[in-house]
Amino acid sequence: MVSKRWRMAVGSDDAGLDYKEMILADLRADERVESVVDLGVPVDDPESATYGEVGIRLAEMVAAGEIDRGVLICGTGIGMAISANKVPGVRATVAHDSFSVERSILSNNCQVLTLGQRVIGPELARRLVSEWLGYEFDSSSPSNEKVSVITRYEKRAC
Numbered sequence: 790m791v792s793k794r795w796r797m798a799v800g801s802d803d804a805g806l807d808y809k810e811m812i813l814a815d816l817r818a819d820e821r822v823e824s825v826v827d828l829g830v831p832v833d834d835p836e837s838a839t840y841g842e843v844g845i846r847l848a849e850m851v852a853a854g855e856i857d858r859g860v861l862i863c864g865t866g867i868g869m870a871i872s873a874n875k876v877p878g879v880r881a882t883v884a885h886d887s888f889s890v891e892r893s894i895l896s897n898n899c900q901v902l903t904l905g906q907r908v909i910g911p912e913l914a915r916r917l918v919s920e921w922l923g924y925e926f927d928s929s930s931p932s933n934e935k936v937s938v939i940t941r942y943e944k945r946a947c
């Protein structure tokens with residue numbers, strides 16, 4: 790268990806709105822979370838933004854250092870992952886099982902977890918987010934050099 794208090798944001802499109810509200814409530818009650826920003830979509834206007842807009846906005850907050858981690862939810866998690874990964878410096882993945890959630894941090898140092906409301910049940914989604922918050926990347930591990938290959942490419946390409 791880590792003691793760090795995470796600065797976080799959550800976001801969804803219309804297809805992920807119910808889970809976004811649920812995860813938002815969980816994070817607000819989680820003592821490991823220092824702050825959590827709700828990037829929408831809002832309950833009263835669920836079609837006000839697509840997964841691309843919300844995913845990129847959250848990823849920009851990660852890249853700017855405004856938050857440490859984010860959770861994005863759409864129908865499958867795929868569109869949110871694609872969108873967030875367009876922002877340089879951001880590593881986002883969909884993960885619907887415990888092992889992938891663990892490795893997304895310990896192997897890949899992902900700052901963003903995406904979930905699919907149309908793919909997994911609500912209790913699994915909540916459990917995966919809670920487990921994910923318990924992991925922290927070890928920059929002295931052998932995985933760090935592997936992640937650095939991506940970071941160096943981004944620096945060259947941008």
Ligand SMILES: O=C[C@H](O)[C@H](O)COP(=O)(O)O
Nearest residue numbers: 804863864865866867868869
């Ligand atoms: O990845 C995309 C998401 O699943 C989205 O919520 C649904 O997209 P669609 O309406 O184009 O199927």
